[in-house]
Every structure is written in C-alpha cells, then in structure tokens.
Amino acid sequence: MLENKNPSKTNISQLGEFGLIDHLTKNFEIHQNTTIKGIGDDAAVISSEGDNQIVVTTDLLIEGVHFDLSYMPLKHLGYKAVMVNLSDVYAMNATATQITVSIAVSNRFPVEALEELYAGIKTAVKMYNVDLIGGDTTSSTTGLIISITAIGNAKKETITYRDGAKENDLLVVTGDLGAAYLGLQVLEREKEVFKVNPNSQPDLDAYTYLIERQLKPEARKDIPKLLSELDVKPTAMIDISDGLSSEIIHICKQSNVGCNLYEDKIPLDPQVISACEEFQLDSTTVALSGGEDYELLFTISAEDFPKIKANPHLTVIGHITHEKEGTHLISRANTKIPLIARGWNAMQEDD
Amino acid sequence: MLENKNPSKTNISQLGEFGLIDHLTKNFEIHQNTTIKGIGDDAAVISSEGDNQIVVTTDLLIEGVHFDLSYMPLKHLGYKAVMVNLSDVYAMNATATQITVSIAVSNRFPVEALEELYAGIKTAVKMYNVDLIGGDTTSSTTGLIISITAIGNAKKETITYRDGAKENDLLVVTGDLGAAYLGLQVLEREKEVFKVNPNSQPDLDAYTYLIERQLKPEARKDIPKLLSELDVKPTAMIDISDGLSSEIIHICKQSNVGCNLYEDKIPLDPQVISACEEFQLDSTTVALSGGEDYELLFTISAEDFPKIKANPHLTVIGHITHEKEGTHLISRANTKIPLIARGWNAMQEDD
Secondary structure (H helix, E strand, O other): OOOOOOOOOOEHHHOHHHHHHHHHHOOOOOOOOOEEEOOOOOOEEEOOOOOOEEEEEEEEEEEOOOEOOOOOOHHHHHHHHHHHHHHHHHOOOOEEEEEEEEEEEOOOOEHHHHHHHHHHHHHHHHHOOOEEEEOOEEEOOOOEEEEEEEEEEEOOOOOOOOOOOOOOOEEEEEOOOOHHHHHHHHHHHHHHHHHHOOOOOOOOHHHHHHHHHHHOOOOOOHHHHHHHHOOOOOOEEEEOOOOHHHHHHHHHHHHOEEEEEEHHHOOOOHHHHHHHHHHOOOHHHHHHHOOOOOOEEEEEOHHHHHHHOOOOOEEEEEEEEEHHHOEEEEOOOOOEEEOOOOOOOOOHHHO | OOOOOOOOOOEHHHOHHHHHHHHHHOOOOOOOOOEEEOOOOOOEEEOOOOOOEEEEEEEEEEEOOOEOOOOOOHHHHHHHHHHHHHHHHHOOOOEEEEEEEEEEEOOOOEHHHHHHHHHHHHHHHHHOOOEEEEOOEEEOOOOEEEEEEEEEEEOOOOOOOOOOOOOOOEEEEEOOOOHHHHHHHHHHHHHHHHHHOOOOOOOOHHHHHHHHHHHOOOOOOHHHHHHHHOOOOOOEEEEOOOOHHHHHHHHHHHHOOEEEEEHHHOOOOHHHHHHHHHHOOOHHHHHHHOOOOOOEEEEEOHHHHHHHOOOOOEEEEEEEEOHHHOEEEEOOOOOEEEOOOOOOOOOOOOO
16 A cells, blocks of 8 residues: 555655655644744754743654554554654643654655655644644655654643652542553454455444544643643653553652552443453453553642542542552452553564 | 674663663763753653753664664764754754654664664763753664754854845855765775675775764864854854755755855865865865765854954855845856755655
8 A cells, every 4th residue: 555656656755855844844833932943944943931841752653663554544643653742741741832753764655645644743733732843854774763752841840750659649540541452452353354355344333442542542631731720730640651550660669659559440441341351351451551541640649639539531540658568459359469560662572 | 793693792672661771871961950850751851041942953863874884883873863963953053952862773783782872872962061861762673763852052142043144144164074975985985895805904094084074073062152252143054964055055045045155165174185086076066965064054244254264163165145146156267057956865865
C-alpha cells in the first residue's frame, strides 16, 4: 500500500527537504500567544507567560518498533505521535503549548502518504490547541521515524513531579486501563487472518473501544484543568503509558515510599474484561503491564479525597505506605503480591 | 568494528530502556540556573531568565544519510550532533542553555559504543556550557538515529531572524568555508583505499584542518558574544551548514532583497585551496555549496562596518541590493552569475 509504484504519486525528492517541510506545514496556524516565531527560521522563538516555568519532553517513534503501518493508518499515527508527547506534558500538571515534529522517511513513502501523517498531526494540534513551531525533515535508509518535542508551561507551584508522594496519600488513576494493549492483540490477530485470507471482512464491532484506544488514544488534557477546578494539587504525578506497574514503582522509588494497590479497584472497561476472557489473558496483568494507556497516575493527600471522590474520570486504586513496606498489589483474595516493573519496554522487544 | 561479537561487550537489552538512559546520563551535571529539573521525570522543567525569550531548534541525524560510522568515531559523532543543533541557536543570536538527546539503536551497538557516543555529547555540553535535560532511548530496526533538540535564550531585542536584511546592508560570514566538504572527500577516498588494502597507513598531515572541520566542527558560540561586545545587532542572521549559497538565498527571499556576493572575498583556508587543486574541484563551488561549515552568515547596517572591519573572525563578502536586482555572485572576472540553491540536501541524496 505504501510502495510508491503509482506514477501519479509524488516522490518526496521532487520537493526537496525545504520544499517538503513547506508543503507539509503550510496550513498550520499559530494560536498560542507564547509562540513568537514558528517554522521558518533557524529556531522557533517562544516567550514564557508571566513567571510560568516551561516543561520540555521528547519521544522518538520508530517504524517496526513502536508502530506497524500494516494496521496503523498514517493519519492515526500522526495523531497518536502527538498524544504520546502531550501526555508527558499533562503528567507535569502543565498546559501543552507547542510541539516540534521531525520525520525521517525512505523513498517508499510518496508525498501523499506524508500528507496523511501531517493531517493527523494537524487534527491533534487543533484539538489540543498547541502550535507546530519547528522540526526537521530528512530521508531515512529504511522506514519512518518520528521525533516529537512537546513544550508546555505552568505556574511553578502547580508543576507536579514524581517525587512528592507521602505516606497515607491516595493513589489515583484517570480513565480505565488495559484497552490499548487488547486493541493491539485484536489488530495483530486480524493481520494474521488477513495474511491467510486477504478477502476476509473482519467484524470488529465488539472491539471498537479497544481499537480506538490503540489507534487513536487521547492525552488527558482535561486533567490539569480538572485538578485546578477541584483545587487539588497532586503530591506526585506520572504518565502511565509504559504500564501502571512500572510507573507506580517510579513514583515510590523517587518519593522514597511504598504502596498498596488494590486489584479490585483497578478500573476496567467491560470490553477489556470480555476480550481478556476471549484471549485468555489475566485482566489485572493486562492493566498493570499492557501499557499504551495514555492515562495519568497521581497521589493526593487523603484530606483531598472528598474533592475527587464523585468524579467519574478518577479512581482511587490504593494508598501510599512507608518505604519499608514495599510496593504491593493486594489481590482480590487479599494476598499481598510484590509489584514488578514489567512495563512495555521498546529496548527489550529487540531481544 | 561495531558488531557485538565480543562476549565482554554489554548488550543494550541487558540494561533495558530506563537502565540505559540512567547509565548513559548519570555523569552529566546541571550548570544552568534556568534548568529547574533535568532528566528523571515525564518532562524537564526550565525557567526563563527575566523577560528573555526562548529559542528551540531540533535536528535528526540518521546513520547512512548524515554520517558514516566507518570513518566517524562515535565520540566525534556525539560531539558533532550537539554542534549541529547549537549552531542553530547561535544563528538566532542567542545563548544555548539546554539540550535533549534521543537515540534509537539496533542491537549491533554494545553499551560500550553508546558510552563513546555519550562521551562526545558530554564533552560538547561541557565545552559549550549547556545542560542535558532529557531525551528518549529506544531500539531501532537498523542503525543509529540521533534526535537532538536545543534550547537557548536571549533578550527579545537581540534575537535575530532571517527577514531583516535591508538594501545596502553588508553581508558578513564567520570563519572560512569549504573545509568540511573537502574533509569528507579525503575521508571517503581513504575509505576506498582501506577497502583495497586494509594495512595501508594513510598520511593525512596535509588535511588535518579539513578532517577536523568534518569530524569535529565547532559551533560559533563566540559570535553572539562578540557581536554584543562590538555593539552590533545584525539585521538578519542564519546558520550556513546547508551551504552558503542556499542560505544567502533564504535571507534574501525572506527579507525581500537581492544581493551581490563577491567571489574574491570568500574566505578560504590554504588547505582548502590546495585540496581543491588535488581533487580538481572549483573552490568557489565548494565554498558556496559544500555545506557542513557550522559558520554564521549575517547582514549588518553599513554604518556598523567600522566596528567589525578589524575582526579576524568576520569577513565582508558582499552587500544587499534591491529585490529586483536578484541574488548574484560577482566573479573574479567581474561577471554576474545568478546564485543557485545547491546546498547540501539530505532529501535529495536518496535519489
């Protein structure tokens, strides 16, 4: 599908590096008043608002490692690549304001394919109100590489790190868990079916939520705003796209505390439960280690509990303990199981 | 050389993604007082100094496109990758303060190879007084990919864009041109010799400057400082690592002006002249389009000429004309040749 065998497709070399950047980014508008200069100079220029501090985060997505174009449409990929980065900005309890996008592509991709990718990026920046302010476009020897840097800002006293969790704090997670991983299982299964019978028409109705969570995840832009409205300052916060288990351990290690996480409190969508039965997977393991849920995990002081308890976006899943008690899952059978960091790890997939 | 066949070498998967980042970045210190939080959270946090504006630039370097590890030692590559980005910060007439470094590597690279790469990055950040504040480490299906984002700042009135050149302004370039391109020619020739006779001992004494400009370029950190000391605010400024010719055209297009560039004024090192004779290359073409000279091109008001004329780092190579006069090279024989943008273009190399 992506082979540039169609002579009506435009080869990227026809535009050259500068022409390609201009072509792909010409319809992006600037909306943030902190963006002084976007694309078109040696560097972008931004200002900080008042005495706000600036947060910066970056992620690299590699074809064949982080995504598979056989079931990931390029438009969705562009959207998701932005989400991956914005999620880290929101995990600082900050507002995302700008991104840079660099891509490396082999000649296998016609300009029209990159237009699709940028259409997804454009939808994302519009929906999340961030400005595309720079980037780099180059050729690659194989495949597609996407490198995004996201910038945001927040008041100094609002920015939330990983190291502030205190004993007796509550452990809170946004949304529900495990769906993105199961969406990937469904898509990989369909890919195998398609290899055997390219004419099969998959019925994916039972998996729409799972597939959407995998192909078109949303970053939790609403959470910093919600926390501000609820007048809750988390004591620690982290993005859990690498897996809930490993990220709880990060917070505990950096805060020098322990935790008890309650298995029966973990929020699961009904599609997650039924797909786990179908794939014969343990739903708790999927929720703890599946990864790619662009949700946030945070800790709050117990006295803030009344402020959040009625909120449908937030679930209390455990509490912080003394460091020497360690990090544990309390199972439905009330047994205490040590948490292990088995998050999604792109480094180990290569083994 | 880079194959991980030696059992005493450490496979990257032994450390995992987080372990690898920690391992590679553990000895990096924070020196900038605008760095609030470096590596170790979802995002880095920086503050702006007074009412300074912040500049952001990013570049992607791909093995086989931007560098060839058969003659580029990894330590030099790490150093150069930082220079490529800092040069864009200095081209805004700003001070570089922070960088993020993301790498994707195949299992072909042992941890020890990445340590070499990071040793080069460390030398660069130390020499240029910038803080490494974040990044991403992942596996690649082939080769090495480096993505760096550089951040800097300057007073609003100091930041220099590409679009401010005015008629009668002088066109000034830093350093000398063409050496990096010739360094690459020398290295590629040696690579061919080595293929035929692996025991040959190359005598590269005549090319030391050229090779150094290719393998260990320096970004012009000194120039924003020098311009400030000389009390010169350029009207436009640009990094010329993509080639002098294409960058002059960028300034002229964005400033809506023309220019005359004088062939006999282009600064060339004696090694450039002799290597051009040896390789039967035209030194002007090499200086105009060779690229990878991490020098800066800027325009100044003619009345600032006395302030810069005695400076050995700066050469006046032409002047700005009315837009309708176009962009020309005035040759030694006093003929007027239209400038063409034949800069180094990673997009076209793939043709």
